[in-house]
Amino acid sequence: MKLLAELTWPEARDEQRAGALVLIPIGATEAHGPHLPLGTDVYLSEELARRAARVIEQSGARVIIAPSISYSVAEYASEFSGTVSISNSAAVQVLADACVSLMKQGFEQICLVNNHLEPAHVESLNAAAAAVEARTGRKIAFPDQTVRRWARTLTEEYKRGACHAGQYETSLLLAARPDLVRDSIRAQLAPKPIDLAVAMKSGIKTFVAAGADQAYFGTPAQATAEEGDAIYHTLVTMVVETIKETFVITSS
16 A cells, blocks of 8 residues: 555656555544543554555555545534534535545545544534535545444444443554553543433534533543454454445456
């Protein structure tokens, strides 16, 4: 795999002419408890993109990972320092414009790799995908973890709706960037078995209002890198299958 930001323009042109698939990691800059960094979702998406790229390349296809999108709709964590939330319209516009720009250059296969699951953010991704198709006539792939087809393949904590900065996300970051996990802090964190999905549906608008005064849910103290690797295996399958269903992937 290659990173778009590290290529020269002639190298990028060569990848485009060879029919490279573009993966765009997407996340947020938002609070993830006292034990995980603000960029957790971005790091998870970047790791997922790398792992998915390795699998795709085994078929002989070419893959480029584009620069990550790190700002998105993140209102639920807005009460915590460092969280940066942008409007839905801005999020849709930036992502749609970026995809259309790549397509105008000849990159016809683009996949969004996302690990920020706030409903309004997921809505913005679907809206951006629809806008791109309306403007170009071409689809982009979006493996949406929140749809039932994929959600039911993930962990019990995820399905209980208590996964923000909990065992699920902490395990993923332990597998990807263990140096960024504050282990001494997470070991002291009490369980927060709060169903965030139910709280959101009831009209609650912030993590604090949902009962997460430290911006985490679930059981981060129980996270392991081994569980993270197992989750990544499932997520990679999700990404690869969605890409296969959206495009005809050819070998270089």
